[in-house]
Amino acid sequence: MRDVIGKYMDTIDSLKLEKRILDHNLLILGEQGSGKTNLACRVRNYIIDNDVPTLYMDFNNSHEDDVELRYKDEHFNYIRFEESETFDAEFQALVSVKKHIYMAVDPNFFAKKRNQRSRLSQIISQQSLLDNYYYFFHDIENLNGFYTQFEDFLLYMLSFVNLQKYGFTFLAQPHETFENPHLKLLFSFLFVGKCSNANYYNTAILKTLKKNKFYYQSRTAHATLLFNDIQSSMVKIDEYVEDEF
Secondary structure, X not given: OOOEEEEEOOOOOEXXXXXXXXXXXXXXXXXXXXXXXXXXXXXXXXXXXXXXXXXXXXOOOOOHHHOOHHXXXXXXXXXXXXXXXXXXXHHXXXXXXXXXXXXXXXXXXXXXXXXXXXXXXXXXXXXXHHHHOEEEEEOOOOOOOOHHHOOOHHHHHHHHHHHOOOOEEEEEOOOHHHHOHHHHOOOOEEXXXXXXXXXXXXXXXXXXXXXXXXXXEEEOOOOOOOOOOEEEEEEEEOOOOOOOO
């Protein structure tokens, strides 16, 4: 089980992923080069080890040759989204046997108005995926990508969360959208990396973090009718080595 992903900076304890991450949502923020992809890969490995199929959506629309080697393991099944019967058949063939999927997506395939439902939205919200898959939304560079294609990003995410069996991981560069306190309630785990823009997470320490160091926040798992408190720590994520396992 690849549950140890790093260490706490203020104690000698290891940083471990817990089973509840399968059901809760994770937000990974940080500027380019902060280690978001490294952390996401470790989370993906943990989800895979728990026998849950994954749908990893790369909104940078990467060609297969450009996908980082750390993802190209025995579970790597690349497909590029397009509105065609050929894509539908190939995608359904993967889903039918619960294969792990790495899907390159152009964000422009999303509808730009709330009263329109794009083919892409229909594909990722089909019941066989919602019932069985853990999702990754990876918006690498395009801040005008996934969430700004909707009139109300928060409303969309809330509706999506209510349909899923498992949680999801969302990766993005810092954006004022994520400072919305209501949006933060969607996530039980937050890893916030280097954010140098004064408008986004304006905390001095976040401007000086080195690669793979994150300000880690997690909601306590106490049984309560209210939202649990958030505990915060500085952590260092281990760099994933290709032949580590």
